[in-house]
Amino acid sequence: MCFYNNYKLTMDGPNRPAYQLAIQLVRIGIVAVVTYYCATWIISSVDPTSKTKKKAKRQAQIQLKKLNDITGQGNKLKLSDFNSYELMIASHLIAPADIDISWSDIAGLDAVIQELRESVVLPVRHRDLFQRSQLWRPPKGVLLYGPPGCGKTLIAKAMAKEAGMRFINLDVAVLTDKWYGESQKLAAAVFTLAQKLQPCIIFIDEIEAFLRIRTAADHEATAMMKTQFMMLWDGLLSSSNSSVLVLGATNRPQDLDKAILRRMPTQFHIGPPLECQRLAILQVILQHEQLHPTVDLKRLANLTAGYSGSDLRELCRHASIYRMREYMRNLMIKEGNCIIDVHLVDESELVISMDDLVKSLVNMNLSKVQTGNTYLAKNIDLD
Numbered sequence: 001m002c003f004y005n006n007y008k009l010t011m012d013g014p015n016r017p018a019y020q021l022a023i024q025l026v027r028i029g030i031v032a033v034v035t036y037y038c039a040t041w042i043i044s045s046v047d048p049t050s051k052t053k054k055k056a057k058r059q060a061q062i063q064l065k066k067l068n069d070i071t072g073q074g075n076k077l078k079l080s081d082f083n084s085y086e087l088m089i090a091s092h093l094i095a096p097a098d099i100d101i102s103w104s105d106i107a108g109l110d111a112v113i114q115e116l117r118e119s120v121v122l123p124v125r126h127r128d129l130f131q132r133s134q135l136w137r138p139p140k141g142v143l144l145y146g147p148p149g150c151g152k153t154l155i156a157k158a159m160a161k162e163a164g165m166r167f168i169n170l171d172v173a174v175l176t177d178k179w180y181g182e183s184q185k186l187a188a189a190v191f192t193l194a195q196k197l198q199p200c201i202i203f204i205d206e207i208e209a210f211l212r213i214r215t216a217a218d219h220e221a222t223a224m225m226k227t228q229f230m231m232l233w234d235g236l237l238s239s240s241n242s243s244v245l246v247l248g249a250t251n252r253p254q255d256l257d258k259a260i261l262r263r264m265p266t267q268f269h270i271g272p273p274l275e276c277q278r279l280a281i282l283q284v285i286l287q288h289e290q291l292h293p294t295v296d297l298k299r300l301a302n303l304t305a306g307y308s309g310s311d312l313r314e315l316c317r318h319a320s321i322y323r324m325r326e327y328m329r330n331l332m333i334k335e336g337n338c339i340i341d342v343h344l345v346d347e348s349e350l351v352i353s354m355d356d357l358v359k360s361l362v363n364m365n366l367s368k369v370q371t372g373n374t375y376l377a378k379n380i381d382l383d
């Protein structure tokens with residue numbers, strides 16, 4: 001008993017503070033973990049971008065998986081290789097296999113296509129050969145400029161597809177995050193992501209909205225972001241082994257900062273289509289449609305001076321809808337309000353006629369005149 005008491009005294013004596021200390025440490029640990037999770041939860045519920053970030057992460061996951069499905073085993077991309085800013089940008093990623101545009105979908109721009117194939121696509125596809133000379137390397141910046149709806153986005157996508165390049169369709173609104181500091185991190189992420197994914201195109205539509213001439217009225221954060229964007233771009237320019245291309249499209253090249261124009265030495269004007277180009281565009285748009293023998297595309301091309309490719313597409317779409325509506329109207333008169341069996345649809349009655357196209361043209365001209373776009377008001381001889 002005496003021995004036990006002595007033992008307890010000696011063991012409890014020195015051990016007691018250590019035991020207390022251990023208890024304290026465990027308590028501190030628990031409080032730290034609880035505080036961390038509470039703080040994270042509060043920050044994420046207060047941060048209005050947290051939902052967007054989660055959504056972007058999910059989207060990025062899908063896109064990266066798609067890329068992995070077509071990449072070799074050794075080059076698999078892992079979600080953990082990217083930080084949260086890169087994932088925000090990766091949600092705007094398009095894999096070449098997902099691009100449904102090829103050169104054959106673009107009409108009337110053969111000279112531009114030829115030049116882009118030789119200056120950008122070939123050096124990317126035959127990298128080893130073109131690495132031999134500094135002067136053969138593809139440009140790091142290309143600018144497509146011209147009026148809206150004339151094929152700039154089509155060219156960008158077809159180029160990415162043919163060159164097998166990953167395509168970041170940069171949504172500038174993502175970069176202009178109102179949370180100070182975020183914009184710069186996102187701008188940096190655009191380039192680090194592109195480097196990780198190369199060969200890669202960073203496509204910036206309406207680039208003038210983002211990189212317009214710097215003025216004293218610029219917000220400090222915007223000015224810093226622009227400067228940083230240019231610095232990162234310079235890093236790209238000085239790197240000899242990166243296959244990243246910044247491709248900008250604009251309707252207002254005069255609004256672009258001179259420093260940006262200097263970084264995009266290869267520039268192409270995609271102008272309003274001429275008559276022969278309009279004919280080629282109409283042929284491409286209507287290539288899979290059934291046309292009545294009365295359809296005269298040459299005449300239509302002549303009547304559509306001032307129309308962009310996008311206007312021509314709208315014209316054909318409306319004509320096709322008129323045909324469909326007329327068919328439905330006649331059917332309703334004949335059959336009453338019944339559900340139509342698609343197998344019994346008489347295809348010959350859905351053939352687009354010249355009258356449908358001219359009717360669509362007259363209506364479009366009218367709406368253009370009403371909206372002040374009078375250059376399209378060409379008198380149409382309906383006979």
Ligand SMILES: Nc1ncnc2c1ncn2[C@@H]1O[C@H](COP(=O)(O)OP(=O)(O)OP(=O)(O)O)[C@@H](O)[C@H]1O
Nearest residue numbers: 105106107148149150151152153154281309310313
């Ligand atoms: N050269 C063309 N060949 C075939 N289709 C064309 C052509 N140009 C335009 N189109 C049609 O017009 C649509 C819009 O073209 P696109 O988006 O490339 O224009 P854009 O120049 O990028 O316009 P924006 O400046 O408004 O972005 C295309 O989806 C296509 O249907």
